[in-house]
Amino acid sequence: MKFSVNFEHKCDTYFHQTIYGDAFAIDPRNRLVLVGGYKSTSLIDLNKPEEIIQTFDISPPLKWPVTNYEWDLFSSNESERYLQTRNKIIEIINLKSPETKLTLEGHAKAINQAKWAPLNRNIIASSSNDGYIMLWDIKQSIKPEIKISSIGEIDCLAWNKSKENIIAASCNNDIKIYDLRMVNRAYKYLKSAHSKKIYSLDWSNTPSEEILLSSSKDRSIKLWNLNMLNEKFMERLIEDIPCWKSKFTPFNMSFGVIPTCQSNFTNKTFNHTLPNSQIKQDRLQKNETYLITCQITGFNEARINKIISQQYDMILDFDFYTHDELLNVVTWSRDQNLRIHGLDAQQFSLRIDFEKNLKTKNEDDLGFQSTNKQHLSALHQTTNTTNSSRKSSFSENLNGTSPNFTTYLPSRALTLNNERDSSINLAEETLFLNEYPRPNSQNLNKPQSSTISPHDFLKKNPKCYGAKFSGLPEQFILYNNEGISVSTGKQKESDGTISTLKKSRNQGNSNSNQLTTEPSKLQSSNSKNFLRKIRKRVVISDISKSLTVSRDLAEKYSIQSNSIEDLCDQNIQIAVQLDRQKIIKLWELLKIITFSDNKTNLQAFNPSFGLPWSCSTFGRSLINKLIDYYVELNDIQTVAMIISKLKINDLCLNSQRIEMKSKSSMDIKENPKNSSLSSSFEENGDDTNSSIFDNTEISEIESDELSNQCKNLGLLDPKRLKEFDSYLKTYCNLLYRWGFYNKRIEMLEFVTEKPKIIDLKYECFKRCVKCANPIDGPKCGKCNSYSIKCSLCELPVNGLALYCPACGCGGHYNHQMEWFKRHDDCASACGCRCIDYL
């Protein structure tokens, strides 16, 4: 299905001779238009566009015309208000009482733009030629709350429509995006975003993506997707004319643009060179001016839908509103004509369905119409349109039409600052309406904490609740400041505990550079009481039931023993005691495996006895499966135990094999069927083991090659030794934490790659007992005596050793432990009370 470009549309023109000025603004809710700016402001109702409802005179100095109007979309019908900028000042005017203005002064040079925050009431941002962006909270103060300084003049400003703290500003060719919680630096900086001055900025309405539209004197419009890597522009439309103003429509991803200096622009070929090589050419008649609406259809793709070319003078400004299923574009042009163009709103909103889902098109059509009607009727009915109903009716409308448009509600975006949640409270809203701040009223300077986020947001919103896995594996700690009811974001804060908390914080940290005024003494004493009430606790919980590792098992498991069978039997007993059925079975299985392994492997080098056990289906592959299973379960303990057991087994086999080395080589030499056997073995598939039998000349095999083969015959997969090491080490760390140091040392024996420990405070080195010569190996190079000798059995120690750090005497771990069960002093009778040091 192709999208048809519809050039036909309704256009109504209303001439207003009495209105002079360039400024223009629409209130889309009530369809009120402010226009003018030179000496007076005119208010026009779009339901009766031919009449001027009201005229507001501009206060002196009259040489400062109004350059901008902005409706406060949070104000309700009773107190509808707007702001206007004139040279260095911002004025806020209430329609009901236009004579009492609120004037904001602070900028040193002319203000370029001033905008109401779309998600926060009473907040205004303004940009000026003096190089400052100022944020005003008019409920709090008529002085700026935050000043963001920048080098150079700041031209345009745009509030993010879904994130309350994000604001974009343009400074000549660059775009800077600020996070109001951290204003000392731009959070994103698009340097040389355009090659010439940027004329306008706007954020898209899509909350999930951060898309910024910029138009510039360099004749291009760019769309920036700030969520994308490197913030590269998503879209770039090249035009032959500088782009004066660009705005997103209320619908997804479509926008309007007006080019500038149209009256000077004569008889030029108008090229749209789109990246998807779609080229359109339109001959423009002399003095013909136009407005373009574009729709984004995909990455680097856009479609130009409408070109309004019925005006003969420069369009000064334009804006959109929806009415009667039409997307209306209202333009104000230099020839004092207000024009209303009705575009088919469906074509804007249904764009995504065309692309994505042809089937549901009809349904969507229906959906759109019904919801749109609802929306409109809602608009008609609600004379008291509040902020939330405005937003939701809007999003309702959009939801019916484009399925991938997610709604944005102010409350969702307001989760960041709990304090502000309360300011959106409906009860407060009515309150607010009655006490609209008037100039010189005292309540403006009430000591109250700022509603604008401070510079150091983190400090004001610290972590005060959290849980951690800490300490032992089964320990879980939770720190809690009990008594603060933290809002869940969607809930409204009624009792203001958070604000009390924040006040107390102000008072508690006088060294902080805060914007707020100091709270009174009464408040500070209150806050102290409040803080005292909070129970600041840490809860330590035991989560051992959801752990796969068990401290009891770790304590009881025996790791090293002379006989594997005994070891298995012992561990079965332990598992029985703790009633771990699965582990009992595992140990029984291991016992069977290792038992048969011993039997079969004794003859492993004699192929006439068949395949080595490790090549069998129930050999290595079974072990691998077992280990994988327990790794998946995250049972590091069991994995480590299996590995350590099998390592003992494999080591035993190795030693046995080396003894059998000569025997087996003899056997093979004598065996004439060897070659056929090797081939039959290869058919069985395990190529790691085939090498063993490839060599017919076993007698020529060198000893290291033999040991390689022995490795291959082990039940543990030699390829995975590194992985196994990491499991063993992990388990060793757990043993360390539990304080089972001996078990850890025993377990560490099985790690193939011993961890290198750097930067140790204590250095251990061996010194010969006889000649005090430092030695490396097991024997002293000088006197040829064994370096480590047991003080009890007088035999050299190979394996675990226990030494007294004070006297240096010691020996076999088992012997020494036995000794120290009964004695306190040194076994070598050197007089040292070793038990004190061990």
Add this chain to the structure above:
Amino acid sequence: MTSILNTVDTSHEDLIHDAALDYYGLKLATCSSDRSVKIFDAQKQYLIEDLRRHEGPVWQVAWAHPMFGNYLASCSYDKSVIVWKEMNNNKWSPVYVYQGHDSSVNTVSWAPCEFGLIFACGSSDGSISIVSLNGDGNWQARKIDNAHPTGCTSVSWAPAFTVEDQSGSTLGVKRIVSGGCDNVVKIWREDQNGQWGLDQSLQGHNDWVRDVAWSHNIIHNKTNIASCSQSGKVIIWSCDLSDTGNGALSMWKSNVLHEFNTVVWHVSWSLTSNMLAVSTGDNKVTIWKEDHFGKYECINDDKLGSI
């Protein structure tokens, strides 16, 4: 699922911001806005020490591995990190004060013990410092400037793992992961000259990253990083070590665990790396456990949050 072992009433005068148990689970350290760090006996629940040297709220405490002695690091709004050491008879004294930052230090974390006594800290001034104790007893700091230009909120160390090369297997390079106010999770690595540089930049959050946590172990050749943001998104980044040779961690896959509708303050991996605890701004804790298929499931129904 859980049973409460102990409840320690810290009697801090202001909010507490962090708590940590030492390696053996015997001592508990807490820190608070009242500028103090307290050390408790976790079992008998009595106060061992009340350490008051900071001049601002203390944000985080971290215990070092006990093989170096009992060290505790605390970072504060007063722009400093203090390393405390247990001297004789339970007396703690500051052995080192690091003042290399221009703004609040938000996070501190000790390196795996295999690398020695090293801590990393991140600050609101946007930089990260890696401070190590040399053999001669002096502390040496290396700084990553502008790591997160708008402020760093959290750092976490990669576990020490070995890499195979020509000379056999050696200890892999040091790596840290950091999160910041630029919405990016960044992985940094140390080169041969001891200089730190950017290794990876993981984009996926659209608001401030409040916490990052690297899992403690490598299970099935996979290593995970969890990160959480102000907007409530929790992402688990996983990297398969077998995909990339020579210990380079380049292929990170992101997996959104959950999107909460409130700020997420903490993520914490269990010691066996299969459970993740997520603490959110609405005073709730959810624990997520990885199942056989690598999917994470919430295993508590917010029951823990009501403790």
